[in-house]
Amino acid sequence: MDKTQWNERIKLIEKALVEELQEDKALDPTLCESMKYSLTAGGKRLRPILVMAAADAIGAKGTDFIHIACAIEMIHTYSLIHDDLPAMDNDDYRRGKLTNHKVYGDGMAILAGDALLTQAFEVTLRQDNLPADVLLKVVREMSIGAGPNGMVGGQAIDLEAEGKQKSLSLEELKKMHAGKTGALFRAAIRSGAIVAGASDEELAALTTYADCFGLAFQITDDILDVIGDEAVIGKPVGSDERNDKSTYVSLTSLDEAKKLAADTVAEAVDALEMFGDKATFLRELVEYLLKRNK
Amino acid sequence: MDKTQWNERIKLIEKALVEELQEDKALDPTLCESMKYSLTAGGKRLRPILVMAAADAIGAKGTDFIHIACAIEMIHTYSLIHDDLPAMDNDDYRRGKLTNHKVYGDGMAILAGDALLTQAFEVTLRQDNLPADVLLKVVREMSIGAGPNGMVGGQAIDLEAEGKQKSLSLEELKKMHAGKTGALFRAAIRSGAIVAGASDEELAALTTYADCFGLAFQITDDILDVIGDEAVIGKPVGSDERNDKSTYVSLTSLDEAKKLAADTVAEAVDALEMFGDKATFLRELVEYLLKRNK
Numbered sequence: 001m002d003k004t005q006w007n008e009r010i011k012l013i014e015k016a017l018v019e020e021l022q023e024d025k026a027l028d029p030t031l032c033e034s035m036k037y038s039l040t041a042g043g044k045r046l047r048p049i050l051v052m053a054a055a056d057a058i059g060a061k062g063t064d065f066i067h068i069a070c071a072i073e074m075i076h077t078y079s080l081i082h083d084d085l086p087a088m089d090n091d092d093y094r095r096g097k098l099t100n101h102k103v104y105g106d107g108m109a110i111l112a113g114d115a116l117l118t119q120a121f122e123v124t125l126r127q128d129n130l131p132a133d134v135l136l137k138v139v140r141e142m143s144i145g146a147g148p149n150g151m152v153g154g155q156a157i158d159l160e161a162e163g164k165q166k167s168l169s170l171e172e173l174k175k176m177h178a179g180k181t182g183a184l185f186r187a188a189i190r191s192g193a194i195v196a197g198a199s200d201e202e203l204a205a206l207t208t209y210a211d212c213f214g215l216a217f218q219i220t221d222d223i224l225d226v227i228g229d230e231a232v233i234g235k236p237v238g239s240d241e242r243n244d245k246s247t248y249v250s251l252t253s254l255d256e257a258k259k260l261a262a263d264t265v266a267e268a269v270d271a272l273e274m275f276g277d278k279a280t281f282l283r284e285l286v287e288y289l290l291k292r293n294k
Numbered sequence: 295m296d297k298t299q300w301n302e303r304i305k306l307i308e309k310a311l312v313e314e315l316q317e318d319k320a321l322d323p324t325l326c327e328s329m330k331y332s333l334t335a336g337g338k339r340l341r342p343i344l345v346m347a348a349a350d351a352i353g354a355k356g357t358d359f360i361h362i363a364c365a366i367e368m369i370h371t372y373s374l375i376h377d378d379l380p381a382m383d384n385d386d387y388r389r390g391k392l393t394n395h396k397v398y399g400d401g402m403a404i405l406a407g408d409a410l411l412t413q414a415f416e417v418t419l420r421q422d423n424l425p426a427d428v429l430l431k432v433v434r435e436m437s438i439g440a441g442p443n444g445m446v447g448g449q450a451i452d453l454e455a456e457g458k459q460k461s462l463s464l465e466e467l468k469k470m471h472a473g474k475t476g477a478l479f480r481a482a483i484r485s486g487a488i489v490a491g492a493s494d495e496e497l498a499a500l501t502t503y504a505d506c507f508g509l510a511f512q513i514t515d516d517i518l519d520v521i522g523d524e525a526v527i528g529k530p531v532g533s534d535e536r537n538d539k540s541t542y543v544s545l546t547s548l549d550e551a552k553k554l555a556a557d558t559v560a561e562a563v564d565a566l567e568m569f570g571d572k573a574t575f576l577r578e579l580v581e582y583l584l585k586r587n588k
Contacts, residue, residue, distance in 0.1 A: 027447025027473045030454055035442065082408060087400035106381035107453045110404060114376060115442040115450075117408065121415055122437035125430060132426035136419060139433060143416035148329065148409040153321025156409075159401045160324055179321045 006049065012063060013048045014040065016070050020123050034104040034112040035119070038077050041097050047188040048073045050213075050285075054192030054206055057272070057279040065195045067127050068138060071120040072188045075146050078116035079155070079184070081109050088159060117146065130195060138191045145187025154179020161246065168246040174215070182214030189213070205271045212268035213286050219261040220289045222247035226254060228293060265290055300343065306357060307342045308334065310364050314417050328398040328406040329413070332371050335391050341482040342367045344507075344579075348486030348500055351566070351573040359489045361421050362432060365414040366482045369440050372410035373449070373478070375403050382453060411440065424489060432485045439481025448473020455540065462540040468509070476508030483507070499565045506562035507580050513555040514583045516541035520548060522587060559584055 017039045026032040048069030052062025062069075084091040084099040085106060092102050101109035124139050144150055157176040161168050168176060189210035193203050226249050248257045268286040272279040311333045320326040342363030346356030356363075378385040378393040379400060386396050395403035418433050438444055451470040455462050462470060483504035487497050520543050542551040562580040566573040 022443070025443050027443055027469065028450035028454065031442055031447060031450035078408075082404055085401075085404065087404060105457070107379075107457075108450065110376055110379065110381055111446050111450050111453065114372075114407070114411065115446040117411060118437050118441035118446060121433065122441055125434040125437060132430050135430060136426050139415065140419040143412050143419060147412035147416055148325055149316070149319050149321055152405050152409040152412060153325060156322035156325035156402065156405050159405065160322065163399070163401075175321065 009049060009052060009063065010045050012066055013045050013069060013073065016066050017073060020067070020070050020074070020119065030104065030108060031111055031115060034100060034108050035116055037103060038081050038100045038112065039074070039116070042095050045073060047076050047184060050185065050188045050210075050282075051192035053281050053285070054189045055196035057206065057275045057282055058193055058196035058198045058202060059278055060196035062192070065192060067123055068191055068195055069188075071124045071142065072184065072191065074116045074120035074123065075142065075151075075187075076184060078113040078120070079146075079151060081113040081116070083155065085109060088155075120146075134195060134197075137194050141187045141191050141194065145183040150179055150183030150187070151181075152179075154181070154183065167244070168251075170248075170251045173246050173248065173251060177218040178211075178214065181218055182211060185214040185217070186210040202274070205274055208271040209268045209282060209286070212264045212271065213289075216261050216264040216268065216286060216289045219248045219257055219264065220292060222249050223254065223257050223261065224293070225249075261290060303343060303346060303357065304339050306360055307339050307363060307367065310360050311367060314361070314364050314368070314413070324398065324402060325405055325409060328394060328402050329410055331397060332375050332394045332406065333368070333410070336389050339367060341370050341478060344479065344482045344504075344576075345486035347575050347579070348483045349490035351500065351569045351576055352487055352490035352492045352496060353572055354490035356486070359486060361417055362485055362489055363482075365418045365436065366478065366485065368410045368414035368417065369436065369445075369481075370478060372407040372414070373440075373445060375407040375410070377449065379403060382449075414440075428489060428491075431488050435481045435485050435488065439477040444473055444477030444481070445475075446473075448475070448477065461538070462545075464542075464545045467540050467542065467545060471512045472505075472508065475512055476505060479508040479511070480504040496568070499568055502565040503562045503576060503580070506558045506565065507583075510555050510558040510562065510580060510583045513542045513551055513558065514586060516543050517548065517551050517555065518587070519543070555584060 018036060021032060021036055021039070023029075023032050023036075048066075051065060051069040051072055055065050056062040080094065081100045083089050084094060085101055091099050093099060099109075100112055104112065120142065121139060124142065125135065127135060130138075146152065148156075154176050157168075157172070158180055160166075161172075161176070186207065189206050190203065193206045198206065225247065248260065252260065265286050269283055272283050275282075312330065315326060315330055315333070317323075317326050342360075345359060345363040345366055349359050350356040374388065375394045377383050378388060379395055385393050387393060393403075394406055398406065414436065415433060418436065419429065421429060424432075440446065442450075448470050451462075451466070452474055454460075455466075455470070480501065483500050484497065487500045492500065519541065542554065546554070559580050563577055566577050569576075
């Protein structure tokens with residue numbers, strides 16, 4: 001998949017996301033508007049792209065599973081809405097746009113997040129062209145990835161560390177990120193693999209890739225915060241340091257963080273070996289993390 | 295089912311609810327504690343009792359589906375936690391205990407609610423003794439009942455009406471309650487019926503019962519607010535009126551509300567006819583709504 005194909009897929013995803021909302025059936029138009037506001041706020045659409053790319057790697061056609069991809073993006077969007085709330089990170093802007101609660105108020109933003117999480121399950125369950133056992137496995141991946149032992153668990157560790165202004169150890173930092181961002185990358189990639197009919201061996205290899213991808217994503221994010229271009233990454237460079245936030249750079253060193261990122265990417269690439277050319281996009285994507293500037 | 299049997303089932307539910315938490319696997323102990331705090335805060339456990347009673351009516355053994363019952367109670371508990379937040383109803387106490395956010399802070403309370411909602415799906419999906427197609431139907435009932443066209447939709451209508459200090463029409467009030475409380479009663483009863491193997495005709499009859507139950511529950515709640523005994527219902531009598539809240543009493547009259555409640559209960563009882571003695575408990579339960587004082 002080249003850049004053009006990626007952009008085409010982003011367009012497909014953005015069109016499908018709006019269609020999933022079923023505005024005609026909405027009990028409350030403002031709730032629906034608030035969900036749509038955040039769903040259409042742009043972004044790289046990395047998680048749904050990963051769902052489809054994992055299906056491609058298994059030899060299926062990624063775009064056949066666009067609704068599963070949308071469900072994962074809905075879970076991601078819900079987590080951003082709640083994360084931005086005053087009671088959490090208290091952010092007024094995201095990707096240059098006002099955050100959901102700044103437009104609709106805290107109460108409606110809480111409900112929009114709740115609604116997107118619930119709707120993600122409903123959208124997935126509507127895919128009755130998939131065999132029942134496959135659908136069950138996928139919904140379970142999502143609930144584990146998003147739940148208290150996954151994403152929400154990681155957010156709770158983060159919230160507590162910030163509240164206590166306590167530095168995390170490197171182990172705690174890894175655990176926090178494995179939950180907060182890693183678990184949904186894992187759910188995205190495993191979901192794509194499962195709907196495409198992956199064997200146990202293929203699923204295990206893609207799970208290793210997913211975990212390395214999540215880790216490399218976070219380390220390179222921390223590196224960018226130190227060396228990135230403010231205009232490009234969209235938040236003030238060095239903001240983590242000013243907030244005394246534990247990061248891979250603050251807990252090791254810039255050089256060590258770079259080495260850890262490179263090693264993790266190499267491990268991800270190794271895990272893709274059995275997929276040959278079908279995994280070219282996944283390979284390029286994880287390698288891109290080392291070069292990205294946003 | 296008599297009072298003793300009900301109390302026995304409440305004990306079973308409360309024991310199972312704590313077991314569902316899987317504390318040993320929790321990423322963050324405080325998150326787990328916060329979920330447990332609200333899950334063990336008591337209450338009538340009406341929704342899980344209804345799951346099991348619906349299964350009984352179909353001729354199955356209600357207690358065989360205790361995990362499904364727990365999942366519904368988790369969804370209910372999540373909705374109470376979010377509803378009590380300062381950005382929503384801003385309540386400091388519930389059932390005489392401090393609300394979740396007063397103990398754990400707003401951020402952790404938001405996450406505890408998110409986690410309970412997600413965990414409800416996971417708990418249901420773990421029930422692999424049920425056939426895959428049945429399990430899928432039940433998870434779908436839950437996601438529709440809890441989602442933007444159900445519970446969260448009703449909460450959004452309520453939030454907006456309060457924010458604008460706007461009175462609702464009787465139709466709007468019905469729609470709001472059908473979402474906010476009715477949709478989860480419906481999901482509870484339909485889930486119990488589905489796991490017990492209900493026929494289409496049986497499911498339709500229990501759905502009518504569920505919708506009447508939800509409506510009668512709300513009307514009698516509004517009546518109680520006007521005539522109830524403050525010590526028994528646990529909130530100041532007449533608090534709805536002082537808050538200029540639209541209720542079935544304020545939009546009709548006390549007498550009309552009482553008549554509507556009685557008619558609705560009669561309709562619920564009629565819907566149970568085909569189940570004979572197996573629905574004795576469901577029958578007594580909806581009739582009890584007319585006599586309740588809390």
